[in-house]
Amino acid sequence: MKVVKLEDILGTEKEVEGGNWVSRRLISKKDGMGYSVNDTIIRAGTETHIWYQNHLEAVYCIEGHAEVVTLSDNKVHTIKAGTLYALDEHDEHLLRGIEDARMVCVFNPPLSGREIHDENGVYPADLD
Template identity: 45%
Template structure:
């Protein structure tokens, strides 16, 4: 069994920061679970253009408010605590935060740990691994 606390993971270098967000990566590829699990903060007024071409993602909102828009059809979905959105078709999307949002995120295949979005809004498959 593995037990991790967000505070400990943060102190161990598992927090990744980028423009508009930061993410504490609690479970990664080297944990051998087949998925990764992160607590991500989307900063107020963030407007993130994302397209996870290599990963499927599920995102659960724990706090804050915003919206997600699917680029293909222009549909906009409100996000508030208790909302989950599932990117099951590598959906190109825009995530907007009206206030800071805390999200629980699951990725398949799992992330290595050091990923940040590339120019297309995707994570690469071969990023640097976080060591325990």
């Protein structure tokens, strides 16, 4: 069994700074679970272009307020505590922090742990 405490990740290489967000990598590829789990803060007043061409992601908001705009149809989805959204079709989108928003993010395939978005909003397929 693995027990991970957020307090043990803060300030380590598992806390990844992305400018508009900071992501604490709780479970990564090396843990061998077949998925990864992040505790991520989306900063208020930011907008991030994301297009996970190599990953599927489920995001559960536990604090704050954000918006997701799906670029295929320009639909705006309000995200608040208690809301989950799943990028099940590699959806290209904009993520807007209305307030600081805390999200629990699950990725398949798992992230190695150090990924940041490239110029197209993509995480690389594998950083091993």
